[in-house]
Amino acid sequence: MGLFSKKKIETTLTAPIDGQLIPLEKVQDSVFSQKMMGDGFAVEPSDDKIVSPVSGTVESIFPTKHALMIQSKHGLEIMLHLGIDTVELNGEPFEIVVKKGDQIEQGAAIGKMDIDAIKAKQKLPTVIVIVSNMDQVKNISEVTPGQVSVGADVQTIQSK
Template sequence: MGLFGFGKKKTTDVLSSPVIGKVQALENVADPVFAQKVMGEGFGIVPEDEKVYSPITATVTSVFKTKHAIGLETDDGLEVMVHMGLDTVELNGEPFEIKVNEGDKIEANTLIATMDLNKVKDAGKDTVVLTIVTNTADKVEKAEMTANDTSSVNNGDEIMSVTLK
C-alpha cells in the first residue's frame, strides 16, 4: 500500500436482486428506519414471486428466529441482511421457509428462503424484500444504485454497486 492509502486497490461488490419484482429505492420504503438508512445503504424489491435468493456470494451468518431476515457476510467483510417484508417479525416465522443454515457458504442467486406473499398481505404487512448493507459506516466508501426505481427486475439482476473503503 502506498503512502496514506494511495495506490490501494478498491474492491467493488455487486448486490443483485433477491427476488423477481419492482425496484423500490430505500428512501421510498414505508418504514422510517430503513428509509432513513439507519440500518445502512441498500434497496427494496417489491416481490412478484415467493422465492428469495442471495444477493451476493457470502457465508450465512444468521437466520433470525422469526425467519423474516437472513444475515450474510462476504469474504471481504461486507455484512448484508435480506429482510423479508415490513413488520413481519410479528408473524413469528409463519409465512417463511428458510432454505439455508448458519455457516453455509453460498453463491449469489442461491435460493435462501420462500415467503408466502398471500399470508404476508393477509396479515396487513408490506411484502417488500430489503437488501441492506448493515456495516455501511465501517466498510462502504460509495454505494450506487445501478437499477432505476420502479424498474422490473429478475432475481440475479444487478441493483447496487458497493465500493469498499
C-alpha cells in the same frame, strides 16, 4: 498508481426476488427509509422465491425467519429483510433453506415467502437488502427503479 495503493474492491448486489425495484427512501418503514440500519435497496415482490444477493457466509438467521445476515468475502455485512413488520408473524410465511455457517453463492436459493399470507395479515411483503456495516463502504451506487428479475445486478458497493 503508487506502489502501496489499494486495489479497488467492488461488490455487486443482485435482486433477491422478482418484482418492482425501489430506492430505500421509498420503503414504507422509517427505520429503513431513513437508512438507520444502513444503505441498500428494496423490491416489491411479484414472486415467492428468494435468492442470495451476494456470495458469502450465512452469519445469522433470525428465529422468526424474517431476516438473515450474510457476510461477503470482502467483509460487507448484508441484511436480507423479508417484509415489513413481519417479525410479528413468528416465521409462519417463511421457508428458509439455508442455515448459519453455510457458504452460499450469489443467486443461490435462500427460501420462499408466502406473499398472500403476509398481505392477509395486513403486512407488506417488501424485500429489503441492506449493507449494515457502512463504515466499510467508500461508495454505493444509486438504484434505478423499475421491474427487476431475480439475479439482475442492482447496486455496486466500493469497499474502503
